Amino acid sequence: MDSTTxxxxxxxxxxxxxxxxxxxxxxxxxxxxxxLLRRAGLPTGSPWVFWGAVLYFVLPTDLMPDPVYLDDxxxxxxxxxxxxxxxxxxxxDAVGHGK
Numbered sequence: 001m002d003s004t005t006x007x008x009x010x011x012x013x014x015x016x017x018x019x020x021x022x023x024x025x026x027x028x029x030x031x032x033x034x035x036l037l038r039r040a041g042l043p044t045g046s047p048w049v050f051w052g053a054v055l056y057f058v059l060p061t062d063l064m065p066d067p068v069y070l071d072d073x074x075x076x077x078x079x080x081x082x083x084x085x086x087x088x089x090x091x092x093d094a095v096g097h098g099k
Contacts, residue, residue, distance in 0.1 A: 019069045019070065
């Protein structure tokens with residue numbers, strides 16, 4: 001193997017490690033957000049969205065091969081967004097903070 005091939009392999013491995021670290025960070029944020037919302041007594045939306053996102057991240061079947069974690073990150077971000085925008089949550093104006 002020549003030095004160019006070695007550098008390409010190393011660069012791809014580093015990029016895959018960085019993307020995996022981002023995906024694990026988003027997963028941790030999702031779990032932390034759900035835990036904080038539940039402790040505060042706030043609605044967290046459908047539990048199937050949370051658990052579906054966690055299972056999609058953990059299971060080996062993906063839309064894209066696992067060295068590319070972009071689909072996992074997208075699913076986790078959508079679940080995080082759904083936790084923050086739960087339909088049962090009161091809008092800020094209903095509490096009196098918006099006026």
